[in-house]
Amino acid sequence: MGGIAGLHRDGRRRAGNLRNPDKAFAATNDLRTRGTDNLLAAAARLKTEEDPPDWRPIRPATRALAAMRRVEENLVGGCTS
Numbered sequence: 001m002g003g004i005a006g007l008h009r010d011g012r013r014r015a016g017n018l019r020n021p022d023k024a025f026a027a028t029n030d031l032r033t034r035g036t037d038n039l040l041a042a043a044a045r046l047k048t049e050e051d052p053p054d055w056r057p058i059r060p061a062t063r064a065l066a067a068m069r070r071v072e073e074n075l076v077g078g079c080t081s
Contacts, residue, residue: 018024047054053072057065 022029
């Protein structure tokens with residue numbers, strides 16, 4: 001059996017007994033909770049506009065960073081807003 005009916009049948013088989021949804025969806029729930037925890041932990045380390053810039057570039061980006069630093073020092077630093 002293929003098509004939509006086959007997907008429905010296969011989905012039911014993989015979900016297991018839906019009378020115990022905690023058991024049937026344990027892997028999904030674990031992935032969801034651990035994934036959310038990982039995203040929140042990563043977001044806690046993000047910088048804001050108030051944080052000073054990190055001027056330690058990776059080697060291939062030294063020229064690009066020098067150009068951005070020049071703009072920052074000459075133009076942005078001179079703005080009053």
